[in-house]
Amino acid sequence: MEPPSPATLDLQLHPTPFEPLEVLAVWQRHMAAATGRLPAAASHFIGRVRPHTATGASVEALELEHYPGMTERCLTELARASALRHGVTAVLVHHRIGRLAPGEAIVLVAVAADHRGPTWRCGSEVLETLKHEAPFWKREWSGGRGTWLAGNTPL
Numbered sequence: 001m002e003p004p005s006p007a008t009l010d011l012q013l014h015p016t017p018f019e020p021l022e023v024l025a026v027w028q029r030h031m032a033a034a035t036g037r038l039p040a041a042a043s044h045f046i047g048r049v050r051p052h053t054a055t056g057a058s059v060e061a062l063e064l065e066h067y068p069g070m071t072e073r074c075l076t077e078l079a080r081a082s083a084l085r086h087g088v089t090a091v092l093v094h095h096r097i098g099r100l101a102p103g104e105a106i107v108l109v110a111v112a113a114d115h116r117g118p119t120w121r122c123g124s125e126v127l128e129t130l131k132h133e134a135p136f137w138k139r140e141w142s143g144g145r146g147t148w149l150a151g152n153t154p155l
Contacts, residue, residue, distance in 0.1 A: 006080070006083075006084070007079075007080070007083035007084070007088050007089055007090055007091055008031070008034070008089065008090040008091075009076060009079050009080060009083070009090075009091050009092075009093075010027060010030075010090070010091070010092040010093070010094075011072065011075045011076055011079060011092075011093045011094075012093075012094045012095075013066065013071065013072065013094075013095055013096075013097050014094060014095070014096050014097065015096075015097055015098045016098070017096070017100075017104055017105070018094060018096070018105060018108075019105070020044075020046045020094070020105045020108040023092070023094055023108055024044060024092075024108070024110055027090075027092050027110060028042070031089075031090055031112060038112075039089055039090065039112035039113055039114060040113075040114050040115065041112065041113050041114065041115055041116040041118075041119045042110060042111065042112040042113075042119060043110065043111055043116070043119040043120050043123050044092075044108065044109065044110035044111075044123070045107070045108070045109045045110075045123055045124075045127055046105055046107070046108050047105070047106045047107040047108075047127075048102075048103055048104060048105055048106060049061075049062045049100045049101065049102045049103060049104050049106055050102065051102040051103070053140055053142055053147075057142040057143065058142060059102050059140055059141065059142055060102075060141040060142055060143075060144070061099050061100060061101055061102075061140075061141040062099075062100045062102075062106070062138060062139070062140055062141070063098070063099050063100075063138070063139040063140075063141065063146065064095075064096060064097050064098060064100065064106070064136055064137070064138055065097070065136070065137045065138075065139075066097050066134075066135055066136050066137070067135040070135050071134055071135050071136065074130075074133060074134045074135060075093055075095070075130060075134055078126060078129045078130060078133060078134070079091045079093055079126055082122050082125045082126045082129065083111075083122060085122070085125075086111075086113070086118040086121050086122035086125070087113065087118055088111050088112060088113040088118050088119060088122045089112050089113055089114070090110075090111065090112040090113075091109075091110070091111050091112075091122065091126060092108065092109070092110040092111075093107070093108070093109050093126060093130065094107070094108040095107045095108075095130070095134075095136075097136075107127070107130070109123050109126050109127045109130075110123070111123040111126070131152050132152060137149075
């Protein structure tokens with residue numbers, strides 16, 4: 001039996017806003033052009049800045065800092081490992097950095113495979129792993145005051 005082919009990875013950090021559905025459309029066109037067809041299954045998740053803090057205060061902005069170079073390597077390693085574990089053909093992760101307004105997209109994770117199960121499992125794993133392991137730091141701005149977030153939001 002042949003070992004599985006490595007998945008195609010598309011990983012990007014965005015210092016300015018991006019439109020997730022446009023990114024997905026381009027990704028699908030590239031997959032179709034590369035293979036002559038679209039994979040049978042694809043799933044995606046779009047995360048946006050919430051309008052309120054955990055205590056209910058209005059969020060003015062969310063600031064995301066990262067460790068350049070290390071963040072990209074970390075995202076690549078976790079996406080590659082998850083893709084191999086679940087046998088998917090492609091993984092896309094686009095993540096914002098910098099200052100974001102409520103409602104702006106923070107993260108887009110998309111996965112393609114021959115069956116829906118691996119896309120859901122891999123996508124969920126990539127998202128949760130990046131939220132807990134990738135070197136991102138978040139600061140919420142509310143009432144003119146910035147507060148560094150100590151942990152991640154619950155599922």
